[in-house]
Amino acid sequence: MSNIPPTLMLDMGLMAMLLVVAFAVVRLRSLFAIVMLQGVYSLLSAAWFVSLDAVDVAFTEAAVGAGISTVLMLGAMLLTEREAKPVAMQKQLGSLFIVTITGLALFYAIGDMPAFGDAHSAANAYVGSDYIAATKNNIILPNVVTAVLASFRGYDTFGEVVVIYMAGLGILLLLGLNGNAGKWRAQPNGQDVAGNRNSNADSEAGDKS
């Protein structure tokens, strides 16, 4: 026991907690508890990323996974039921089959994975080492991640920003910022046209409650 490095013990402890949380998420029926546990899952992964020295990734995971997505899932949950309906065992067999096959494939692939921190792995050799060397000479920033993200891979990051913009735009087009989707009014060719929601607002209100 004494010859196991403390970081490895931390990693194993965090992985064990991830496993427990994942099983709890699968077993639970209360959607509120599931959303909260998903936040816990993200936070545990963030802690694990820190222990793997991937601080930037951990930061993003903590902010997006544990923060924003929990809030958005809660917002989505408010629009639906609070409890998940149990699914019949026969309907779960297909998913179990797919999950088992995928899991076996992943375990099979472990043998080909480079060791943690391997300097000769594909991620660390080739462009990776070039970027680290070029950052020191051409960009002169202490944080290589920022240099790669914003300068060497500026195109990719531009693409990511546009993706986020499109996600926001899509949501706005579908739902609207004020939740007034379907409550619009327009007058093409002089005739009065209203969204479906507005014309039968009473029945809609009845459906909601």
Added chain:
Amino acid sequence: MSPHVILRVVSKLLIPLIALFALYVQFHGDFGPGGGFQAGVIFASSIILYALIFGLDEAKRAVPPSWVRIGMTLGVLIYGGTGVATWMLGGEFLNYTYFAPQSTHAAGQHWGIFAVELGVLCTVTSAMVAIFYAFGSRAPELTDEDW
């Protein structure tokens, strides 16, 4: 008076600190972990916390939906505009060196990264708040039972 006095008092204390931390993450991203994406999400979460505690209408008075709409587009324009500016200065798209070609300590790169990260901050913050506004406006008000 709302029953969530402790939540209100604590979050009033925390919201400015969260926003300040977002700015730290934004402008310290060159030296430590962080950058536009993380800062944007943290900044948005401070606005979302405000909306959760004080209600969506109050949040919409503090951060109007029109700002959100403009901010989303502005961020992409800042990012793309930085690329176009380097074009105009004679370089390739997003080749920041042309902002200060004579600099010996890569000042052009630093300015370029600063501008680009500002664009990322704008878009990410606005998009996150927009998605929250869109979902939050449809959801019924939280009852005490849900707390």
